[in-house]
Amino acid sequence: MKKENTEVVEVLSEKGEVIESELVVSLSKSYQFEGKTYDKIDLSNLEDLTAADMIAAQKVLDRSGSFSFNPELSLEYSCIMASKATGQPLEFFHGLRPKDALKVKNRVTGFFYKED
Structure with a gap:
């Protein structure tokens, strides 16, 4: 199982300014879940997932x-x-506001279809 990742990934621009990773989703409003408050969701570990993870996700969809x-x-x-x-x-994701859920969806989908 993947470890919980709550740190925001920071990337430096050419000028040395801190910018956020494209895989960090800023929420439209603070989100409370199980006693914790979230303002951002770091999806950078998408890069570590495998085809087996995708197959497992498909099986969850099939069962539903x-x-x-x-x-x-x-x-x-x-x-x-x-x-x-x-x-x-x-x-956690089912409880997101619709606007934020679509931000997550777009980042995940964009990650899959982004050309290197």
Whole structure:
């Protein structure tokens, strides 16, 4: 199981200014979950996931009765992968505000389809 990752990843620009990683999602409003407050979600551990993690996410979708020709584009699949990357339970992502849930979905989907 992945360790919980709550640190914000910082990247330095060419001028030495601190900028956030594209895999850090800033929430529109502070989010309370299990007694902790979150302002950001660090998805940088997506880089450490494997095809086996993707297959496991697909099995979760299959068991739930969800079907999609492109599951990696669905909100549920993105939440499952974000859960695997952060170590947070799936319920953490299910409780996000819609605007923030879509930010997570877009970052996860963008990560999968981004060209190097």
